[in-house]
Amino acid sequence: MNVLKLHDKVWNGLQARRERLPHSLLLVGQKGLGKFELAKRFAASLLCESPLDDGQACGRCLACNWYSQGNHPDFRLLQPDALADEAEVEDGKKKPSQQITIDQVRALDDFLNVGTHRAGLRIIVVHPAEAMNRSTANSLLKTLEEPAPSTLFLLVSNESLRLLPTIRSRCQVVPVAVPQPKVAEQVLFDDGVTEAARWLALAGGAPGLALELAASGQGAWLELLIKRLASGRNADPLGMAGELEKTIKESKGKLLLKAVIEALQKWQVDLALAKNGLPIRYFLPHQATIKGLADMIPAIRLIHFYRDLIKRRQEAEQPLNARLFLEGVFLDYRALFAN
Structure with a gap:
């Protein structure tokens, strides 16, 4: 995905x-905009020994070669083990951590106390920054408060309000906005995505998420969910829960419970928009269906359902019985249509 085309103003900035x-920059914006890729590109450009006229890394020098192989001596990446490319869960083995651990931050001590290669810059990318718990964040804060010379921290966050205020105050914030739809659609088209407008709408305008949705085979479970939700008062909550639980298990970690709830939240938003006579935002091909369903639901129930889904989204992060959880969610959905 061409993040520089999507965010040319951010790149120039x-x-x-x-x-x-500065000692630290914080890239903020909604998930799926390409902030992490921007941070990596910027890090590469700063470490490059012969950057191009537009600031991009040359891709040919020794520093670029080290960076592309993931072993540049002046670069470190802090991210949850679960996000590492090789993080695949095997049966009976402990799942990779979803958090940046305090041990990862402490491991920076030796890195920060050794001189940089060829007297250059030392860079640490933290992604996503909100994956740090309070102890980890406080450990990093000590380093941000007394930064080592020739050191740059690049923090990337999808939910910056979850960061400690003291962390945010030590960083210069770089907002990354949702790109213009026409630009995003062209970038997706260049990457071979068909129905780019549809996927982009479903992703809330985030091209990275749209590309992920289009390429990951998630269309099948989404279409299944949409078909069941479209049944309205005739929906079968227990059957829906069984189908989705089976799909989640068969995905072997690629489909998470929270993704189902997030899709339902988007469906609820479209119902609310249609109820108020406004164009829907996410499920564009199903506008007529959503409008018909919205006409059957009292507005106050949609408000209550919205609040309930916020709680459900939080609960989806915790260990639970997925089948019972989904049954409760879909029973609440069908109750929207009760006489």
């Missing part, structure tokens, strides 16, 4: 900081 870099 980052390049303008090269001469007087």
Whole structure:
């Protein structure tokens, strides 16, 4: 995905900081905009020994070669083990951590106390920054408060309000906005995505998420969910829960329970928009169906259902019985249509 085309103004702003870099930058914006890729591109450009005219890394020098192989001596990436490319859960083995651990932060001590290669810059990317618990964040805060010379922290966050205020106050914030739909659609088209407008709408305008949805085979379970939700008062909550639980298990970790709830939240938003005579935002091909369903639901029930789904989204992160959880969610959905 061409993140520089999507966020050319952000990239130019980052390049303008090269001469007087702060100790830490915080890239913020909704999930799926390409912030992490931007941070990595910027890190590569700063470490490159012969950057191009637009600031991009040359891709040919020794530093670029080290960086592309993941072993540049002046670069570190802090992210949850679950996000590592090789993180695949085998039966009977402990699942990779979903958090950045305090041990990962402490491991930076030796890195920060050794001189940089060729007297250059030392860079640490933290992604996503909200994956740090309070202890981990406080450990990192000590480093941000007394930064080592020639060191840049690049923090990337989808939910910056979850960060400690003291962490945010030590960083210069770089907002990354949702790109223009036409630009995002063209970037997706260039990546071979068909029905780019549909996927982009479902992703809330985030091209990275749209690309992930289009390429990951999630269309099948989404279509199944949409078909069942479209049944309205005739929906079978127990059957729906069984089908979705089976799909989640068969995905072997690729489909998470929270993704189902997030899709239902988007469906609820579209119902609310249609109820108020506004264009829907997410499920564009199903506008007529959603409008018909919205006409059957009292507005106050949609408000209550919205609040309930916020709680359900939080509960979906915790260990639970997925089948019972989904049954409760879909029973609440069918209750929207009760006389």
